[in-house]
Amino acid sequence: MKSAVIVFPGSNCDRDLAVAIETITGTAPVMVWHRDAVLPDGLDLIALPGGFSYGDYLRSGAMSARSPVMQAVIAAAGQGRAVLGVCNGFQVLTEAGLLPGALMRNAGLDFICRDVSLTVENAATMFTARYTAGSTIRMPVAHHDGNYVADAATLDRLEGEGRVVFRYAESVNGSARNIAGIINDAGNVLGLMPHPERLIEPAQGGTDGRAMFEALHAALG
Amino acid sequence: MKARITITLKPGVLDPQGRAIQNALGGLGFAGVAGARQGKLIELDLADGTSEADIDAMCRQLLANTVIENYRIEIL
16 A cells, blocks of 8 residues: 655644554555655555644644645545544645534634544445444544534435444534534545544554554555 | 634633633632633734735634634724
């Protein structure tokens, strides 16, 4: 599986993501700087990491979404390549228009940094096939702007099409319908606020994040 | 030329920061603050003759997220 991790100025989970991908798939991802307008050939997976790209200036993810590399990411997504956005990566995907809605300041205004319980709502995606639908898993969150917002029609469409992939088991940040992660209509672009890459080894306190990378490895080779 | 862009949250979009401001004003003893909405103000220094259509494109492509925000352009 050939993968790339995009590095924006202010990304801080890029190496965690790279370690998770290499540990589970056996192949290290290429680290791609955001100023690169061209992606390496033959990528199976493009991962956008967590962090505070551009210091969250203007809006979280807004500047990064207009980086040169994002035009290439948008084109690759259109060709069906798998794209995973974690935390700030999810914010970038919404700002880039690859996923609907927006991520606003947490309802309680606090930065939230703790493990949360998630319900796997859809286990029939290339990202979640190694989870069980309806199961509860644990993942860390660490964000200030994770409050998912979309209009009612968009929320109903996401729900109706099974595109709400992860849901907080209880209210965490004010997200509409407790949405923690969504997928695009083609099923190849997933964004989520929790951090699967932070729970891949028992030494990290749990392994509930492994299944996402195992599923991608199984799907993408 | 200069342009001033005022960006506000769309009606109906919950504004946690605005609510905190409202509560803080109440805490200072200002009665009757029924609501507060926080937005952004961006002033642009532009080449003379920049069209309003170009400024509008700047707003739509970067300055505002039209999923959650409205914007207003004033040419100064």
